[in-house]
Amino acid sequence: MEIKDTIIIAKDFAPTPGARYRRDGEFSGEQFLEELLLPKFEKAVEGNYILKIDLDKVWGYPSSFVSGSFGKLSLAKGSDLVLKHISFKSDENPIRLEKIIYEIKNPIKK
């Protein structure tokens, strides 16, 4: 499968991700999921291609943001499908990558 679409979080969403819900404040995981991640992911599944997500140039990825976006997506669509159609890029910090992939694989707390 080839990469046909990209989300650069710092540019397309915000360099300062927030918390879990919209009611918590700006740039929440819920907002990211509903406005960007889910629509682009569904298109990627429909078109059978990979959506690349660039994680760089961002101040951080709070666990509530990651869980409220990637965790929720994984819970709704299944981790295998999510990881089949999404690839991540993080040149600055590979730990971010691990953190998000771990969340997708384990959205439910242990």
Place this chain on the structure above:
Amino acid sequence: MRRKKPNSDLKMYFSIRARYQAKRRTIKWKTRKKNKKKHLHDRYVKQQIQQSKPLTDHQAPKEFSFVHNTNLVLKYFTEAEELFKAKHRLNLNIDDIETLTPDAISLLVASVNDKNFHHNSGYVGDAPKKPELKKLFKESGFYNFVNNRGFKRTANGNLLHREMHTKVMPVLAMNAALTGIRHTFGNEEPYEPLYDILIECMSNTNNHASLKSSEKCNWWLYVYNDPITKNSSYSFLDLGVGIFDSVVVQGYFKTLLKGTIVYKNIKIVDDLLAGKIQSRIDEDNEIRGKGIPQIVEYSKRRTFKEFYIITNDVKINLKTAEKEQLDYNFKGTFLYWEIQDTKNLE
């Protein structure tokens, strides 16, 4: 000459006005207005009586540090609140303190701005006498948040922020992180753990500080850049209900015994830090509860020189995993950490 017929708008205007005038002539209306006037007058008289009361001097402990002298500082605030409740006017006397730390300043400013603490009883106060402590106190920006007679406003020094709407504010978190990063590391590179911790603190207050969803609790953030050690300290607090009073302990008997001698809060610290304790919020419970474990994980890094959580009757040192049972209850949640440049340690 015949009078001009009023148009429909005017008719409407006069009919509404007539109805209003008739309403104003009713006994119910007049009684309500009279009662309101009386209530305002009574309140004014009460205020005058309260303000004319002599001041009760309330001396702060010599070591005025919430993190290092937790029990005595808590005792000071608990006693102050009791005196306020009994309608005493207080002189919150910190004149003769010998040690002052930024965390205590943040607790003091949050308390004097909290109605549940001062009960509108009136207070005065002054900066410490010791010159270096006076400087620290004045530069904290404390005076920007009090307009009481005793404390006078001065220019803001370090970053002291009060958030009224209990929202998570990512841009503020970034600025707060930058304030410390510039000072400690001498650059402007993002330090992810610091930013993530700030967001989790704000989120925690927004979701757990109050037991009722309609009641929202303010949070305070104070970033202090120490010119001598070159470290930056962060004090984050809310005067809500505290973590232990906001969590649900699983099981009927455990719930009944929670907070008693049999089932003390200190016994559930490990579960809390591991994210095993459920919050009162029903939504998404299966995926929530990762914020505190993330803070715990980050706190182990060498960059964090100190890391404490004080909530209800428990103090937790995240660096050493030590837990301390406190003699007094702190109604709220307080997080304190200090960042250092690890390059300087080698």
